Structure formats: C-alpha cells, structure tokens
Amino acid sequence: MQQHCGDYTVETRGQRLYDITAAVEAVAKAAQVETGLVTVFCRHTSCSLLINENADPDVRHDLEAFVKRLVPDGDPAFIHTLEGPDDMAAHIKTALTATSLSIPVTDGRMALGTWQGIYLFEHRKAPHRRNIVVHVLGA
Secondary structure (H helix, E strand, O other): OEEEEEEEEEEOOOOEEEEOHHHHHHHHHHOOOOOEEEEEEEOOOOEEEEEEEOOOHHHHHHHHHHHHHHOOOOOOOOOOOOOOOOHHHHHHHHHHOOOEEEEEEEOOEEOOOOOEEEEEEEOOOOOOEEEEEEEEEEO
C-alpha cells in the first residue's frame, strides 16, 4: 500500500459551483495507484463538495438556485451573522451537503461515471481562497 497527499487551492468568486475534477485527477494520477481510494476533503465550514453532472450547465444552475431557496441568506431566524447575512446560511448549506468525498480508483483512474464531475460549492458571496486536500491510498 502506498499513500500520496496533495493540496489544491480554489479561488472562488462568490456563490456557485466550481468544477475541481481536473485538479483532483492530477493529484490522483501523480500517486500512480492502480487500485485504491481518493479522499477529497475541504478545510472550510462555509463551502462544500459534491459529485454531480458535468455535461449540462443547467444542472449546476438549478442546484445553485434550489439551495438558495432552501436556505436563504439573511433569514431573520439566524442568530449567527458575524460575517454578514450569508454567514449562517453558508454553514447550514455545508451541513446539508458534504466536506469530504471518496472516489474509488480502478485501472489507475478515478472511477467517476461518464457524466460525473467533482465540484466545490461556494456558499459565501465574497471571494475566498478554499483549500482542498486530496489523499490517495492504494497499490
């Protein structure tokens, strides 16, 4: 068994989905693992990770719009607003999604489906530098 770990920074420009598939694939490929597991971890509490369709941009648009309706910024019921009206909403959106993903590696490649991509979902309005850790374990 061998392990490989790499970091990746995503420069966000507000609330939306950012495709990070190529960056994660680069770390996975550098590990030179034929069979194993890739773990992708986000070191933040106001953005998240997800795997979803990468072919039609309407999917990203609809996901973004749905999550905004589900947990609106500035909800008057929120007490935690130290960093603005999108602060607590961002934390709730993160809690409803995920901060880590696991992707199998088979035949030296991540076993994503044909239409699957890996996304960082930024839940804050302001630009941020988001750090992603990619850990590969395998043989």
